[in-house]
Amino acid sequence: MTVYVETAPHEFTANFLFNDRGLFPFFATDRRVKRGGGSALTTFSYDDEEWQARLSYQESGLENPGDTTPQGTRFDIETMREYRLNVRSLGDPVGQRKFNVHLTPRWPGMKSKGGAEIPVPEGLGEGVNLRLSGANIEFDEYLPLIRCAFGAVGIQPGYFSEPHPYSNVQDAERYVRLHREVSGPIHARDGPIARLGHLLENDRSGYRKVVQNDQTERGEPLPGYYHTVTLGQERIQEAMPSHELPKEIKHYYARKAFPNDHPLSHPKLGASYQVNRWDGKIGVSDEDLEQLSRELDETVLSTLANSQIDLRPGANTYITDAFFSASESDRDRELVEFNTTRIKQNQESVVIKHIADGLSPVEWESLEMLVTDGGNVSPNKIAEQYGRHPDSVRRALDRIDDLVDRSYDDVSLRSSYTGDLVHNAVENARYATRRATEAAAKAIEAAERGLDEKTSAFVAWAATHGININERNDGMTLRLGRLDRDNHRREVRRILREGLRLWEQANRDPAIYRSGNYRYWYEELEHDLHSIDADLVTKTVCGPVWKTIR
Template identity: 30%
Template sequence: MRHEGRCDTEAVSQCRYCRETHTRDDDPAHHLKSCEAYQRAEKRLEEQGNSDATDTDEATEAAGSDDEHFARTFIDPQPHEFHAYLKWNCEHLDNPLRSYFGLRSLQGEHDFEQHGWLRTTTEIDGSDWNVAFAFKDSGFAPRKTDNFELEEVKEYRIYVFPKGYDSYADAKSEARKRAYFCISPRWPDMETKEGNKEMSSTGLEGYNVQVEGSYWDFEQYPTVLRQSLDALATRQGFRFNSPTPIYPADFDEDRLHSSSNIVDAELYVRVLLGETGEVIAYDGTLHEISLLLAGDREGYTKSVRDDRECPGHYHTATIDSRRAGELVGSHELAKEFKHYHMRNPDAVEGTALENPKIGVSFQHSIHDGTVYWSDLNTLITELDEALLNILNWSSIPTRPDGQMFVADDYFEVTGSRRWRKILPDSLPRIETKQDDQIFGTATQMNETDTELVETLLTDGGETSPKDLAHSIGVHLDTVYRALKRLSPLVDHTYGEVQIGSKYIAQELTGYIDSVSNSIKSGLENALDGLTRAEAHGGDDDPWSRWLDRYGGEISRTEGADPDKLDVGFQPDSLAEARRLLRSGASQWSKVTDEKIRKFAFEFAPKITLVDGRVYEPRHFADALGTPG
């Protein structure tokens, strides 16, 4: 198998200051702390300031001129959807729930039946915003203490939306910037009305706040909540002379509890209509991600292609935590890659919104573990890197390009200097790796192995080793031994068995018949030991093993003509035959220390396909690259 492209120590980037190379797992920020060349450059940059805009433009161009440099100016993505559960522990206060009682006091001052939600306004980032206040039943039983005098436990809802809209629902229907907060009290040993324990309080005494919103910077939500509470506090005292006050400072970000966690977050860019073909094509980036990384039987892994409204209307590819690191080294978050238009694309024709978004979002439901608020910077970096790599692999610039990106009300075509890991397209390497796994494993299958694979390919739903043993009529131990041999192609975890990826399943479907036929015809035993021993030194080198594996026979010729190489194994297609010869050339090159292209001048290969066609290339050297 080819080692290139899968080695953990392979250099994938280079510091543009000291030229030190870095692997996928290296942290650029950590390197910069000890990079003297970077420190000197930053000092010079600080001294120069912004005195010459032309020089700045030239420096930016130079920084982005070499794809090997991982430090340069990148397009700034726009935060989109966000969902989190933020928690505040106020047990240090004399009355940890004082702001909750303040919200209850505000509820009592307003006639919701006659006037509907309580509404006020506030200013955030220089713009006016509506703030609406409502409540609902929480389902929790009142606290069993003397100082908790409420008969019902309510949850308080706060809606923040643009001043020009009559309601939060109207703003949401038009995809405007907005935020929603649901404040629920928490105390130790909290119970529902049915007597069940509340499981998310982690023993804190304070608040659990559900947060949802769009288009705010993720780190801004605690500030928006606090400013909204400030606005609501000004509405107290109109009916009660001595209302119980609300204390917005109780919700300062520096008081967030460590169990605060994030369940959804998305970054996006908007790209010019007609320039995203490589993203949404049937052989494009999203489809390749789904095909190469999606498990064969995992129900949560999905690929969506909805072109009913317009081409590329809603396309997604979802990968779990385990696959994330295969796509971009050191990544750990389950995520969804998206290409999508507005719900009704005809209604926005001729506007900026007719252009599609490309986004990457965190997928909490299939993530292994929890992403806490303290992980926010890591989350942003990983989503940003994933989005930039998708653009790069789809021939879309990663720098701010006014000819390629389209600004909308929230996304701006601006860039910033930051350290991101940008890789050569990982997808061909993953495909090559899986091709190698198929050739390296499938050609050594015995009859039990082929029956097991055929069963996995034809039977839907979940399959266990026990079910496989019953299906193919062998002992369970035999199945376990087969699974061990087939481990590069088959995943066996927690009693479930599946083909490693949809791509492997697709390739095996056409390949398994030729393997079965080879086994039945005995071609795997058609070996010429004397000839193989004669070929470059012994039976235990990679070239000899390749000849053994594929039934290769070498016939010497007179003069300068290349020796004849007849391959006994019968592949299913010409593409498989070509891959087979390329793998043989690679093994021969390892043994002889010759350039791989010279293989074509040493041997005249011949392979007979399952359907009887003969592959006997006359210009095989062209497939092995140019000399050197």
């Protein structure tokens, strides 16, 4: 097994629901607090570590159900309260290895004091919810610690034996602390955080978000101060197909300034679970917590690997702090490679296909506006900008649906990387047009001086009709400009015959001209030419198709 550095747990938030004993845990907690005069404080030992537990109460916003709950359970509590159990490690010198439990009752039909119904999962029945928020404790240690802590303050640990399947994790993070001299590749412009956000950008199908902040709250410049990329389930699976959970990858420094020789003056690299970025959930069973820990662990390791940072523990790479030991891991982990290369190649191939096949004027105009407007426009706005009919724009967008994401009134490029490729194509097309115009001007100038007059006439003819000519060893391609809707067939005959005449007058081989590839457009519809003779016929198609004239 390859040896990797061991990541450390950081934040963790979860809802532990218990219904095996109904409301008994709530009633028992109420009695214990009253017996202790409003609180209870004690210590206990867990896994050779000393802990302190403090039980207290707070006023409740829940409506008292009266003598009985809607299910008929006797309710002898006059004043509604909720309860807090604060647990912290006594062996932690910085006081940050701890958790807090907020215990509230649950029963179907429960309401707030204002009369609003409180959602209770269907099928849960009566029970309690333990909302836990902690830090710097392994995820699978929280439940044993909950039992020990409640037992220590005088409440039966058996009440918290088996969490209900509706229990769920809300937040979790694992991290490593890196030496500030080696972490640069992670937050660099071509580093994994930027590349994942850049290549997987999509604000309408799935979710991604990139934050790149190189300035502290004090206004001081600090490269990599807070760089994150957040990927929803769809996006994370494009980067890491074996993973399921949505995550945030972040490189960040402590908000407080520390001396250079202090461990906290060096940045963290963390991966955290993002519960709001999918419709699923991760529970608190052993299997779920193992998956959670594994995916976060592998995401951190993969980010390091994609930054070419050594994954083995080393003093020049990793910095030990109170909770991260920079030690070798005994976990069986596989290194998961980010598929940014595959994603990049897929996006390139899509753009290249459309550029090679040719784009209609409406498609060009739509892409150009998406690039220049940042990719957040409507078909109507594109139509208004270029004097098109909105239906023409929508049909054009349908033909390039693998370049864009769209709903009826909202269009965006699939990613900023696609946007860069399209932008380059648009610029190249503009440059090609400028080159053709310059070539035509030079040809006319040459003709005026009596130089190569016949060649100049052919080039001038192409420039006049907006024809792009590409002649190679294996043949030639002529792209005709936009033609009038009513007379396009007659125009094609006239223009191509005129071109053939000028081509022959320039002493060029007519067979090359006749066997070339030709395309013309009117409105948003493409027409393939099957003949340039008197019996010219055209075929209207809905997508780019090249035909060779024989």
